[in-house]
Amino acid sequence: MSSDGREKLSSGAHCPIPISEYPxxxxxxxxxxxxxxxxxxxxxxxxxxxxxxELLHDGAIVDVETLRLAFSTDSFVISxxxxxxxxxxxxxxxxxxxxxxxxxxxxxxxxxxxxxxEGFEMAKLWRITQSMRAAAQQVGVPVITGxxxxxxxxxxxxxxINTTGIGLVAEGVSISPRAARPGDxxxxxxxxxxxxxxxxxxxxGLEFETALESDSAPLHDLVSEVIRAVGGELRVLRDPTxxxxxxxxxxxxxxxxxxxxxxxxxxxxxxxxxxxxEILGLDPLYVANEGKCLLIVARSAAERALETMRxxxxxxxxxxxxxxxxEHPGKVFLRSRIGGTRVxxxxxxxxxxxxx
Numbered sequence: 001m002s003s004d005g006r007e008k009l010s011s012g013a014h015c016p017i018p019i020s021e022y023p024x025x026x027x028x029x030x031x032x033x034x035x036x037x038x039x040x041x042x043x044x045x046x047x048x049x050x051x052x053x054e055l056l057h058d059g060a061i062v063d064v065e066t067l068r069l070a071f072s073t074d075s076f077v078i079s080x081x082x083x084x085x086x087x088x089x090x091x092x093x094x095x096x097x098x099x100x101x102x103x104x105x106x107x108x109x110x111x112x113x114x115x116x117x118e119g120f121e122m123a124k125l126w127r128i129t130q131s132m133r134a135a136a137q138q139v140g141v142p143v144i145t146g147x148x149x150x151x152x153x154x155x156x157x158x159x160x161i162n163t164t165g166i167g168l169v170a171e172g173v174s175i176s177p178r179a180a181r182p183g184d185x186x187x188x189x190x191x192x193x194x195x196x197x198x199x200x201x202x203x204x205g206l207e208f209e210t211a212l213e214s215d216s217a218p219l220h221d222l223v224s225e226v227i228r229a230v231g232g233e234l235r236v237l238r239d240p241t242x243x244x245x246x247x248x249x250x251x252x253x254x255x256x257x258x259x260x261x262x263x264x265x266x267x268x269x270x271x272x273x274x275x276x277x278e279i280l281g282l283d284p285l286y287v288a289n290e291g292k293c294l295l296i297v298a299r300s301a302a303e304r305a306l307e308t309m310r311x312x313x314x315x316x317x318x319x320x321x322x323x324x325x326x327e328h329p330g331k332v333f334l335r336s337r338i339g340g341t342r343v344x345x346x347x348x349x350x351x352x353x354x355x356x
Contacts, residue, residue, distance in 0.1 A: 027354075032242025032288075033347025037251070056255060057177060058102035058239050061169055068171070070105030072096055073164040079354040081124065081158060084198045085213025088161055089131035091290060091356065094216050095241070096163040097139055101220040102237040102293070104175040104227060105167030110136065112146040112163050117156030128159065139218045141165070173227060179235040180256040184324040185302040187295045189222060189309050190215070190317040191268040192245050196287035196352050197276045204280070208272045215291035222312045226295065229308040233301035238294040241356055243347040246285040246332065248294055249322075250346040254330045262322035262334040262344065285334075286347050288355040296324065 028035040045053060052060040059072030076092045086094075093110065100107045112132065116125070136143055143163075194215040201212060227234060236256075240248040245267070253260045269284045277284050291314060297305045302320060309315030332344040 068169040070103035070167040072099035086216040089128035093135035100167035101223040104173040118153040186322040193284040193287035217291035230301035233298040236296035244286040259328040
């Protein structure tokens, strides 16, 4: 170990995180917040440094001769495997479809990789693969290749799934988290926190007066409609999954070097979600979503984007929730219901482990 407390690697490089700080990986490193960002920036960006990766988008755009292809991958380790409104299978399909959509792409094809634990019930595996089949057929995007591995009993928690997708980006579409600029408007396509609370309701045995289900859904059609409506005035698309709305907006603010001001009264949250968050000591702004999309558009296009989303089944509760500002670059502020203002920081720990 070197004199500054950093572990010296066999290659002669130094480990970018002092061993005394985080000697092992924690659940918080996968929570989508500050510690996830630290892991990405200090390990993965340094190890695989290239211009595409530095954008930290939901996927990468690759130019292949005359084509612009979007490429994205995601892994799913959710617990429980089956939850109100979905399961790990449909979630895996929707998640990668939506990552491609955030790049402004039309999804073309998917791969699926399975890590199975010895002793996992075949009936459950069949249920999961049939759910994936139905979800893929719904969006018209086939699973065309894949891989299977089996690990020893007790070392895999049933099943983990990785899905990778490719999509086609139309000419003239250019969406990037760095494109936000002062004066732009922030929108979301519906109420937040439903996926995280639906999963937690199963874990904690919570019951509600009305059914609360995950919002897991494919959003490529909605995104396509918005692109047609506003064109180049659509600046940013983001997926507020792990770490929720707050962490996604903090990432955008940091990458674009702008401030973001939110209005709490404008952010749609269902009463059941709000009540469950109070019981569990959670903030809805940090709870995971799987069928929600953050959009940042030019002010002149905000009304068109809002009308377009509200005309779509997955955007009926769409709302304008904030704006991009010159002040406090890299920070997100929220005007509360009672008129005060507070900083909305990035999630610093693991609020909801194994949520996707």
